Amino acid sequence: MAHSEKPGKIRWGILATGGIAAAFTAELLELKEDAEVVAVASRGEASAKAFAERFGIPRAYGSWTELADDPEVDVVYVATPHSAHRVAAGLCLSAGKAVLCEKSFTVNAVEARELVELARGRGSFLMEAMWMYCNPAIRRLDALVRDGAIGEVRAVHADFGLSGPFEPTHRLRDPAQAGGALLDLGVYPVSFAHLLLGEPDEVQAWARLTEEGVDANTGILLGYDSGAVAVLSCSITAGTPTTATVTGTTGRIEFPHGFFHADRFVLHREGHDPEEFTAPAASLRYEAEEVMRCLRAGEPESPLVPLDGSLAVMRTLDTVRDRIGVRYAGEA
Incomplete structure (x- = not known):
């Protein structure tokens, strides 16, 4: 995890701007002592800017790559439809970001295995957003x-x-x-x-x-x-x-x-x-807190939402x- 300029705070990027992204961002903003939302990305700059304005997010990107490459982002929450999870999460993991990816984890087990192998190969944190x-x-x-x-x-x-x-x-x-x-x-x-x-x-x-x-x-x-x-x-x-x-x-x-x-x-x-x-x-907020606990502890996987379990599902x-x-x- 990259070092944050604000000690103790985990810096989040939000990838996608739909309903679940909005709900998750609203919860993150309640965790003021632990988290800050520093960037949002969408496939369209207009929707990213509107989302950023709504939640007071400093940076809005019109492409996922820009978010993945942002050095000020520690972890990315991927909130696209399942069909884009493999590409979006893979992009962020390849750029060295920790990732919390919405469920269903991917479209199929082949894609899920590719993401898990990528994360484990890089030593990067990855967790399915099975908030339940x-x-x-x-x-x-x-x-x-x-x-x-x-x-x-x-x-x-x-x-x-x-x-x-x-x-x-x-x-x-x-x-x-x-x-x-x-x-x-x-x-x-x-x-x-x-x-x-x-x-x-x-x-x-x-x-x-x-x-x-x-x-x-x-x-x-x-x-x-x-x-x-x-x-x-x-x-x-x-x-x-x-x-x-x-x-x-x-x-x-x-x-x-x-x-x-x-x-x-x-x-x-x-x-x-x-x-x-x-x-x-x-x-x-509980899944966000679990991600941040793992990042601070240097754990590449969550014991609450283990990657082997996501693969099995x-x-x-x-x-x-x-x-x-x-x-x-x-x-x-």
């Missing part, structure tokens, strides 16, 4: 399960669907932008299952595809040699309750709504009254797409 893993409620869930609070995990259920309707021109229906429910929404249930059970031994899936050829409504069944299963779904045609349940041999943990940004869940154990756990509200998503027949531009 960094949020307090999920960290508490993970600790409880690892401590044996519900025995051996035998089933994970999770869903994430939006009702739409989305126009054919929307990015969620655009194959050129790796659209569809799976990479945008399904990555949450799949990552949730991976956190608790690891990479599956069997993957089955079914989906209804749009006229454009992306998945609109998808069901996923993951099987594990341990005997555990994960039953997951995602949709861009139906607003699902976004609930999740983790069931073990001696109890279960339920997220009544919004599992990926929850602030509470309920533990049910045989012979005990239900126990509610509450946690601070979910926020993008991408392999699972690839297999799901193989099962449902979805291919994106440039794929064999």
